[in-house]
Amino acid sequence: MxxxxxxxxxxxxxxxxxxxxxxxxxxxxxxxxxxxxxxxxxxxxxxxxxxxxxxxxxxxxxxxxxxxxxxxxxxxxxxxxxxxxxxxxxxxxxxxxxxxxxxxxxxxxxxxxxxxxxxxxxxxxxxxxxxxxxxxxxxxxxxxxxxxxxxxxxxxxxxxxxxxxxxxxxxxxxxxxxxxxGTLKAVAQESAPSYAPPINKEDCRILWLRPAREIVNLIRGLCPVPCAFTFINGQRVKILKGVVSKLPNEDHRPGDVVKKDHDGLLIAAADGLVSIEELQPEGKRPMSFRQYLSGRVNAKEEILRVD
CATH class of the missing domain: 3.40.50.170 (Formyl transferase, N-terminal domain)
Structure with a gap:
């Protein structure tokens, strides 16, 4: 043809x-x-x-x-x-x-x-x-x-x-x-449709009031571009990899930092915890959370605020 x-x-x-x-x-x-x-x-x-x-x-x-x-x-x-x-x-x-x-x-x-x-x-x-x-x-x-x-x-x-x-x-x-x-003919669509509109900036922001699984799905669906993002201590940070944690959410509020160490950053969602394993601060390359901590002064004492 x-x-x-x-x-x-x-x-x-x-x-x-x-x-x-x-x-x-x-x-x-x-x-x-x-x-x-x-x-x-x-x-x-x-x-x-x-x-x-x-x-x-x-x-x-x-x-x-x-x-x-x-x-x-x-x-x-x-x-x-x-x-x-x-x-x-x-x-x-x-x-x-x-x-x-x-x-x-x-x-x-x-x-x-x-x-x-x-x-x-x-x-x-x-x-x-x-x-x-x-x-x-x-x-x-x-x-x-x-x-x-x-x-x-x-x-x-x-x-x-x-x-x-x-x-x-x-x-x-x-x-x-x-x-x-001549063996193939197109057939009209019949069942109810659903839609996939373009991704906009607001789609990419993580809302910690959402369930943990929804947040992880958002991170997966937007990786590697345009990337889901959140703010850590006021800095916009892209989130490249996150998983639903098996640890229980012990009455933490959505967005609370439950734990931060070289294994990852644990953040409370509506019904559980999300472990952030890979991220990218603005103007920097992608990195593990371990690398992110290593690059911050007084990382152990620093209080991280996520929103």
């Missing part, structure tokens, strides 16, 4: 590589432009250039000039994997076989921009990947195929993203094969 591929983050990389390895002709790769003085190429741009593929980086996908540029590529199908922008009707209707999206959830659950993070944050034990025929809604198109994947108790967003990206690449090739052979 002739394909134009839309993608941006690391999640997009395995699917593009799989298309090339399967013998499809990728006429162009569309990715978001770099922004800012220290901007770096997206993972998908880096791979595309390494494969000597044509790269297009429009500031808008809605201009007649861009749509004409894609039409000139004569794609049989457009494949979209975590591109980061909504495609207009003019693009959706352009390829004869339509636009296929690889989405990191079992639709209609977790429609939207952050399905992996939101699934972990919600304490889900299972998720998956869906290929769908795109329409003008947000992840509302008819479904081709789905595959499920377990979410481990300790999985972080980066670990789950890698697994789902590999699963999505396999599912994409299987989907294209079924379309080519």
């Amino acid at each position: 002739n394909i134009v591929y839309f993608g941006t983050p690391a999640f997009s990389v395995p699917s593009l590589r799989a298309l090339i390895e399967a013998g499809h002709s990728v006429k162009a790769v569309v990715t978001k432009p770099e922004l800012g003085r220290r901007a770096v190429p997206s993972p998908i741009k880096t791979l595309a250039e390494a494969m000597s593929l044509r790269v297009i980086q429009p500031h808008s996908v809605r201009t007649p000039e861009f749509i004409h540029e894609i039409r000139d590529c004569a794609p049989d199908v457009i494949v979209v994997t975590a591109y980061g922008k909504i495609l207009p009707a003019g693009l959706l209707k352009l390829p004869p076989l339509g636009c296929i999206n690889v989405h990191a959830s079992v639709l209609p659950k977790y429609r939207g921009a952050a399905p992996i993070q939101r699934a972990i944050m919600a304490g889900e034990r299972e998720t998956g990947v869906t290929t769908m025929l795109m329409d003008e809604g947000v992840d509302t198109g008819a479904v081709f195929l789905t595959k499920t994947a377990d979410i481990g108790e300790g999985d972080t967003a980066i670990e789950l993203t890698k697994r789902l990206a590999a699963l999505g690449a396999e599912l994409l090739i299987e989907t294209l094969r079924g379309i080519e052979q």
Whole structure:
């Protein structure tokens, strides 16, 4: 097939590589432009250039000039994997076989921009990947195929993203094969949907009034970016790893520092304790709590306040 591929983050990389390895002709790769003085190429741009593929980086996908540029590529199908922008009707209707999206959830659950993070944050034990025929809604198109994947108790967003990206690449090739052979038809979504809106700053702040398990799920779901955070003695600190402690909460108030030593920082939540094992103070590298204590003057005597 002739394909134009839309993608941006690391999640997009395995699917593009799989298309090339399967013998499809990728006429162009569309990715978001770099922004800012220290901007770096997206993972998908880096791979595309390494494969000597044509790269297009429009500031808008809605201009007649861009749509004409894609039409000139004569794609049989457009494949979209975590591109980061909504495609207009003019693009959706352009390829004869339509636009296929690889989405990191079992639709209609977790429609939207952050399905992996939101699934972990919600304490889900299972998720998956869906290929769908795109329409003008947000992840509302008819479904081709789905595959499920377990979410481990300790999985972080980066670990789950890698697994789902590999699963999505396999599912994409299987989907294209079924379309080519005429054995696969998209089926409308039927059950009640749930949503995965973009992560904002307020989503990332740890509220110690929440249950301990919810706080740990938040930390896992936002690791390594943008990261859950709290304030320790007024300093904003990212929390990279935390676990629910087996020790009982002996009537401590949420946010109380119950214990601090080289084994970790124990903080009271609504119904238990959370042990903070890895963190990152502003302007510094990630470190264990042991390293954090070692870098503070009078660490043993210092009273830590968390809020």
